[in-house]
Amino acid sequence: MQKTYNPAIHFQQVDFHAGNTHILKRVTGSFPQGRITTLVGPSGAGKTTLLKLCNGLISPDAGEIFIKNKPIGSYDPVELRRQVGIALQSAPMVGGTVMENLHLPFQLQGKKLEEKEAASLLDDVGLNQGFLGRNVKDLSGGQRQKVSIARTLVNHPEILLLDEITSSLDRTSTKEIEELIVKINTKYGTTIIWITHNLQQALKVADYTWVMMEGEVIETGESDLLKDPVNEKVRKFVKGEEA
Amino acid sequence: MSYFSLALTLIFVLIPLLLSKTFQLGLERDTIIATVRSIIQLLLIGYVLQFVFDSESYLFIFLMVAIMIGAATQNARKKGAAIKGITWKIAITLIFIEILTQGILIGFGITPPTAQYIISISGMVIGNSMVLSILFLNRFTAEMENHQDQTELILSLGGTPKQAIHSQLIAAIKASMIPTIESQKTVGLVQLPGMMSGQIIAGADPIQAVQFQLLILFLLLTNAAVTSIMLGFLSYPTLFNDRMQLVRKSE
Numbered sequence: 014m015q016k017t018y019n020p021a022i023h024f025q026q027v028d029f030h031a032g033n034t035h036i037l038k039r040v041t042g043s044f045p046q047g048r049i050t051t052l053v054g055p056s057g058a059g060k061t062t063l064l065k066l067c068n069g070l071i072s073p074d075a076g077e078i079f080i081k082n083k084p085i086g087s088y089d090p091v092e093l094r095r096q097v098g099i100a101l102q103s104a105p106m107v108g109g110t111v112m113e114n115l116h117l118p119f120q121l122q123g124k125k126l127e128e129k130e131a132a133s134l135l136d137d138v139g140l141n142q143g144f145l146g147r148n149v150k151d152l153s154g155g156q157r158q159k160v161s162i163a164r165t166l167v168n169h170p171e172i173l174l175l176d177e178i179t180s181s182l183d184r185t186s187t188k189e190i191e192e193l194i195v196k197i198n199t200k201y202g203t204t205i206i207w208i209t210h211n212l213q214q215a216l217k218v219a220d221y222t223w224v225m226m227e228g229e230v231i232e233t234g235e236s237d238l239l240k241d242p243v244n245e246k247v248r249k250f251v252k253g254e255e256a
Numbered sequence: 257m258s259y260f261s262l263a264l265t266l267i268f269v270l271i272p273l274l275l276s277k278t279f280q281l282g283l284e285r286d287t288i289i290a291t292v293r294s295i296i297q298l299l300l301i302g303y304v305l306q307f308v309f310d311s312e313s314y315l316f317i318f319l320m321v322a323i324m325i326g327a328a329t330q331n332a333r334k335k336g337a338a339i340k341g342i343t344w345k346i347a348i349t350l351i352f353i354e355i356l357t358q359g360i361l362i363g364f365g366i367t368p369p370t371a372q373y374i375i376s377i378s379g380m381v382i383g384n385s386m387v388l389s390i391l392f393l394n395r396f397t398a399e400m401e402n403h404q405d406q407t408e409l410i411l412s413l414g415g416t417p418k419q420a421i422h423s424q425l426i427a428a429i430k431a432s433m434i435p436t437i438e439s440q441k442t443v444g445l446v447q448l449p450g451m452m453s454g455q456i457i458a459g460a461d462p463i464q465a466v467q468f469q470l471l472i473l474f475l476l477l478t479n480a481a482v483t484s485i486m487l488g489f490l491s492y493p494t495l496f497n498d499r500m501q502l503v504r505k506s507e
Contacts, residue, residue, distance in 0.1 A: 068412055098412075121416075164413070
C-alpha cells in the first residue's frame with residue numbers, strides 16, 4: 014500500500030516492555046506521509062505506547078524507528094517533539110485560560126504567541142475568538158479536545174498523533190473533530206496517526222488502518238480492509254466492535 | 257535539677273501511657289521504647305559532648321558533625337527512595353549547608369570556633385535541614401505522581417525536563433519552606449524557642465538569650481531556602497534520561 018507514498022514514520026522490529034509486560038512485539042510497518050492512518054484494536058493492544066514512541070516520550074527496547082527516513086535517535090528530542098505533535102487522550106491542560114494553554118508551546122521556546130495567531134488557530138479547530146479568555150475549567154469535553162489539538166498545532170507539526178481524542182465525546186462533537194482532522198490534513202498536508210475504537214470513524218476519515226492486538230500488528234492496509242477482513246482475528250474483532 | 261526531680265518528670269511519660277491504654281491507642285510499647293532510647297541517647301551524648309569539649313580537638317568536632325550528617329542523611333533518604341542517588345544528594349546538601357553556616361558564623365566572627373558553639377549550632381542546622389529534606393521529598397514525590405500528565409504534556413510539546421518539572425519543583429520547595437517562615441512569624445508570641453528557654457532557665461540574661469535566638473532564627477531561614485532549593489535542583493535531573501524522557505522504574 015505504501016508504495017505510492019514516502020513513509021513519514023517507519024517501525025522496524027520494534028519491541029517495548031513495561032516491567033515484565035511485553036507491550037509491543039517486533040512491530041514493523043510504515044505510516045505514509047501526508048495521509049491519515051488510524052490505529053484500531055482492543056484495549057491493551059499497545060496503540061498508545063506506539064504513539065508515545067513516535068513522539069519520543071519513550072524509547073524502544075529493541076528495533077528502530079525512522080522519522081522521514083532518519084533514525085529517531087538522530088533527532089534532538091525537543092526538535093522531534095515539535096515536529097511530531099501529540100494530542101493526549103486526557104487532553105491535559107495547564108491551569109488558566111485557553112490563551113495561556115495555546116501560548117504554552119511558544120512559552121517553552123521563549124517566544125510570544127500573538128493573539129491574532131491564537132485566534133486563527135482557534136478558528137481552525139472551530140472555536141471562536143471569545144474562547145481565548147475562557148478558563149479551561151469551564152470547557153466541555155469536546156471544547157477541551159479542540160483546544161488540545163489547537164495547542165499541538167502551535168508548533169506546526171509535520172506529523173500529528175491523536176490518542177482516542179473522541180472516545181468520551183457525544184456524536185456532534187465527534188463529527189466536528191472528524192471534520193477538523195480531515196481539514197488539518199488537507200490544509201497543511203499533515204501526516205495524521207489516529208487511535209480510535211470507532212471502526213466507522215476509521216472507515217470514514219482514514220486512508221489507511223493498522224489493526225493491532227496484544228502488541229502485534231495483525232493487519233495493515235487501506236481502511237476498506239475493515240469492511241471485509243481476511244484475517245480471522247481481525248474479522249472477530251470487527252464483528253465484536255460492531256455487535 | 258536533682259536526680260529525684262528528674263525521676264519525677266517521668267510522670268509526663270506515665271500520662272500518655274495511661275491515655276494510650278485507656279483509649280486502646282496501642283502506643284504503649286513505642287512510648288516506652290522512645291523514652292528509654294531518649295534517656296540512653298541523651299545521657300550518652302552528654303558524656304560524649306563533655307569529652308569533646310574538654311579535649312578541644314577539631315578532629316573530634318569534625319567526627320561529631322560527620323556523625324550528625326550521616327544519621328540525618330540515613331533518616332531522610334527513606335522519603336526519596338524513588339530518586340536515584342538520593343543518599344548522596346542529601347549528604348551533599350547537608351555538608352554544603354553546614355559549611356555555609358559555619359563559614360559565615362566563624363568567618364565574620366559572629367560565634368567563636370569552639371566545640372561548644374560549632375556542635376550546638378551544627379545540631380540545630382543539620383536537624384532542621386533533615387526535617388526540611390523530608391518535607392521536600394514527601395511533597396516532591398506526591399507532586400510528581402499527581403501531575404505526571406502535565407509533565408508528559410510539556411515534554412510532548414517540546415519542553416525541557418526543567419520546564420516539565422518546574423511547577424512541581426516550586427510547589428515542593430515552597431511547601432517545605434513555609435513551616436519555617438510561618439513559625440518565625442509567631443515566635444515570641446505563641447512559642448518560646450527551646451534553645452532560648454533553655455538559656456533563660458540556665459540563668460542567662462534574657463536579652464542575650466534573645467539575641468542568640470535571633471541569630472539561630474535568621475540562620476534557619478537561609479537553611480530552609482538553601483536546603484530545599486539545592487535538594488530540588490540536585491534531584492530533578494535524575495528523574496529524566498538523556499533523551500529527555502521520564503525515567504521508567506525498570507531503568
